[in-house]
Amino acid sequence: MAGALGSQYLGGLYPCEMCHWQRWPHYAAIAVALVAFMVTGGARRALVVVAALLIATSGAIGVFHAGVEYGWWPGITGCTSTVQAGGSVEDMFSKIMAAPMIRCDVAQWTLGGVSLAGWNAIVSIPSALVILWLAVKR
Template sequence: MTQYGRNRLLAGVLCLGGVLALAVVWVVEHGLGIMPCELCLWERWPWRVLIGLGLLGLLSPWQWGRFWLWLCVVPLLASIGLTLCHAGVEWGWWPSPLPSCHAPHVFGHSMAERLASMPKLPSKPCDAPTYLVPGLPVSMTVMGGLYALALLVVVLVGGVGGRRSSRRFMR
C-alpha cells in the first residue's frame, strides 16, 4: 500500500472513530436516558473536530493528507485533557471549572420568581460519574479518554511507523 493509501485509510479510521464516539454518547443519552453534565458536553467537541479533520484528510490531495492526519493529534490531546479534568472532578481532586456544574442559582423573592429562574431541565452534577458496565469501576468519562488515547496511538504508529516501513521496502 502506498503512503497516500495508508494516509487515506488512517483518515477514514479517525473519522469513523469520531463518529463511533458520538454515536455511543447519543445512544447513552437518548436510548438509555442518561443526562450528560456540562463537562460531558464539552468532551464531545474534540470528536466533532476529529471527524472534520478526518474528512479533510480523506478528501484532500495526497500532498495535504499527512498534514491533516498530524493535525488530528490536537483534538485527541484535547479529548485526553478534558478527560483528565473531568476524571479529577469525579474523583474529588478539584472542583469543576464550569459554573454550570455547581448548584443552580435561583433568583427572586417570591416562590413564583424562584421557580421561573430555575433551569427547564435539571443538570447532572459533574462529580457524579456514569458507569455503563456494571461492576466495572470505570466511568464513561475515563472510557472516552482511553478511547482517545487508543486513537492517538493509532495516529502516531500509523503516521510515523508507516513512513519507516515504506522506507524499508524501498531499499
Template sequence: MIAALVSTRLRTALVILGVAVATIGGAWIIEAMGFAPCELCLKQRIPYYAGIPLAAFAAIALQRGGEGAARIALALLGLLFAAGTALAFYHSGVELKLFPGPSECSGAMRKAGSFGDFRSSLDKMKVVSCDRPALRIFALTLSNWNILISAGLAGLALRAWRGPRAGA
C-alpha cells in the same frame, strides 16, 4: 511501497473516522436513554465533532493522491484527540474529587442572592453534576472510557502522521 503506505494511512483514517462516529453515536444513545450529560461531558464531545470531518478529509485526500494534506490532517487529529484525552483525564479527576470541577457543575449549588438571580437560575435547573458519574460501564465512568478512546485515536493518528513519506 508507496501504495502500501497510502493504504495504511487510509485504513488508519477510516478507523479513526469509524471509532469517532461510533463513540459520538454511543454518547447520543446513552443520552437518549435518559442519562443527561454534564458540562464537561459536552466539552469532551468537541474533539469528535471536529475530528469526524477531519478524518473524512484525510481519507478522501489519500484516495485522491493528496498525501501532504492527509498528513497534516492526521497530525491535527493526533493533537485534537490528545487534547480530548487531557480533558477526559481532568473530568475523571473531578469525578474522583482529585481536582476541583467547574463551578457550573461541581460542588454545592449556590443560593440565589436575589429574585433576578433565582429567575436566571431557572434556565439552569437541569444542571448535571460533573463530579458525580451518572453511569459506569464495566466499572469505568464514561470519562474514563473517553481517556482510553481518545488516547488510542491520538496514538493512531500520530503514528500514521509520523510514518515515512511516500517516495522516501
C-alpha cells in the same frame, strides 16, 4: 461519538458541561478526517495528524473530568440544565424545577468503576497515539 450520543438520546444520560467539552474536539476531528479523505499527499497526512491531536485533546479533557468525578481535584464549572427556553415565566420555572440537574462531579454511569469520562480518556488517548504513529510511519 456514537456511544456518547447513543447514551444521551437512547439511554437518557444527559451530558454535563464537561461532557460537552469532550465532544467538541471529537466533532472537529470527524470534520478534519472527512476533509482528509478529499485531499492527497502531505495535506492528507497533516490533516490526519490534526485529527489525532483533536482526539487526544478530548482524551485529556476526559482525564480532567474523571478526576473531578473521582474527587482528585475540583472542577471549574457549575452544573448544567436540560431546560429549553421559551414560554411564560411560570412555564420556565416549572420546567426548571422538573429538569434533571446534571452535575459534573458525579458520574452518571460507570463500567468497571470507570466513568464515561474515564472511558473516553482510556480509548481516545491510545487511539490518538496509534493514529499519530501510523501517520508518521512510512
